[in-house]
Amino acid sequence: MIELRSLTKRYGDVSVVDGLSLSVAGGELLVLLGGSGSGKTTTLKMINRLIEPTSGSVLIDGTETSAVVPHELRRRIGYAFQQVGLFPHMTVEENIAVTPSLLGWEPDRVRARVDELLTLVELDPTVLRTRRPDELSGGQQQRVGVARALAAGSSILLLDEPFGALDPLTRRRLQESFTRIQRELSLTTVFVTHDMVEALMLGDRIAVLNEGRLIQVGTPRELMTQPADNYVRELMSTPRRQAEVVDKLMTADATHG
């Protein structure tokens, strides 16, 4: 369980995140949804203290994160980066094994864990274990990135637009794999995206951010049926409008055909 209390980040006079309060229940997947500059990535990074808040606090299972040594906190929280951030000088195996080895796991246990995780993210361990990141496709890199975030067996997972740079089909497959893994392992997850469809498909609940403020938080259905303001209403209607455009094209094609 993650709790954000009046979380604020200011750079000079500019508030990037402004008085954000939210909670994520155990095993829940919360999507932070917003455009660029909405403060969603900053919020995510304040959870594992990659960025220190100006004020406010984060509690994980009731403990304030400010009371935990940052690198120890981060070893307990899986994190998948927007730019994937696989270390280019390490093999796939070494990348996944980073956090476990920092935690001092036995080599045998690490090796078994790497195989388990590669299988979980639907990659073949025997083929890929010793490859370097630059020998992988974009989709494979993202899968390894997720495997690395899960490696230490943490129950909390933070993901920053992890599937952003992929083609639609690959993204779709990864989203499906990820949903399965998240349910199987019952991971408490915060998932940052600006993609409306992704948010609707993955989120147990969605928190809509704009200019550093929380506009509304609720299930996809709640946001659809009771949008808090015009911004949310417009946001929620985009998938439907896109579907209508596609529909129209289809009917036009049918009449001509």
Place this chain on the structure above:
Amino acid sequence: MAEQLALLPEYLTAHIQLTLVALLLSTAVSLPLGVVISRTPWLEQPALGVAGVIQTVPSLALLAMMVPILAGLELPSIGFLPAIIGLTLYGILPVLRNTVTGIAGVDASLKEAARGVGMTTWQQLGRVDLPLAMPVVVAGLRTATVWIVGVATLSTPVGATSLGNYIFSGLQTRNYTSVMVGCVAAAGLALVLDSLVLAVETGVRTRRRGLVALAGGLGALLYLFAAVTLAAPYLADRERPVVIGSKTFTEQYILSAILAEWIEQETGRSTTLRQSLGSMVAFDALDAGDVDLYVEYSGTLWANEMNRGDETASRTQVLEGVEQFLNEGHAMTLVARLGFENAYALAVRRADASRLGLSRIGDLRPHATTWALGGDYEFFARPEWRSIRRVYGLEFGELRTMDSTLMYQAAAQEDVDVITAFSSDGRIRAHDLMVLEDDRGAIPPYDAIVIASRRLSENEPMVIAAVAALDNRITVDRMRELNLAVDEDGELPAAVAERFVRELSR
């Protein structure tokens, strides 16, 4: 060529010792410093600034500056130590700068990922920053390697044997085979060390264990070789040889070889030569006891050490003054006057002299304003030049600075009209030049004298007695012949010295 190659083991070993020790020390300083700087941004500009300033000091000057600094600290001021310190300082910048820029150049998203997976600052450094910066750091290391191998040739004037011995003595005695052997050997060494560094880096990056083991093993062997050869003189329980110094010109190479040959023959003591020392380095080294014996010139001490160059004084007055200065000021001994002078002298073409009736320096006066005077690198800054101008009222149309080995030819070819010749140089006669008489005593006398350190004077009476027997045994004509044999006939100083000592013993 064979004579030159016979010296290669000694010179190359010394060069390898200098290079490897300096490289190790400068990396040991610059790599951690670079890491600290990359964690402490405000340090970056000052540290890189200081390293950059050190780099802009001409390398020869940097090495030479170590001599007075170490002497001031009462440490061994010539030989291995000043060379090592100078080379180490010189090698710092490339590794330091490349470590800093290499770490700074690591992708920011990877640095964040390193923190995100739970690395501490030092784990991030060791597991992400340094491995990713390694190609850049190694590029700096390779630059430092090549630089240090090159600059180590300049260790010779501060008294450390190196491949520079070939180059310095070769340039002075116009033995271009010697120069070439020195250059080729240094270039070869640079190439070998550079390849080893590159091979280790490539092996690590591509995870080829065999390559790392091979190149790393060869490097380790070289270090072992340097360590063993450095330690050997200390382990062998031997009497310290008599250390004979020489400056960087032909006459000095010959005289130091004569002293060595003579002492070994007369006393059975072993000797070792420290050749191509800078002029003031030799005196400081004798003062510090790093050198036991060398040939100096009375006027040099009179002008440079005693600051009396602007006085006019007779040959005897100068000698007496110098002897007193050595005994009282430095506890050194003037052991022998060899019997000739090697003074600055103005020389003209013999044809001009007879055509215009020139015989004394004063006779130049009507011609000087339209004539060019050629002098060595230091002459126009020396008190002798001030004194000549003052006493004879001479103003030349043009002053040209050139290497002293080229002056005589320049006069013969009419590039210049008058040169500041050295009176014992055989090339005066060989190029049909004539020395003008200094009838008004403007130039102090430069008697060749053998001076000995306090250590030698106090502990080795046999050696002192042997050297004292050389008193007045070399006339200026004889010295000119010996110099000419090297400068024009291409004989080696050692061979000329051996012949002379044989004659002396008959």
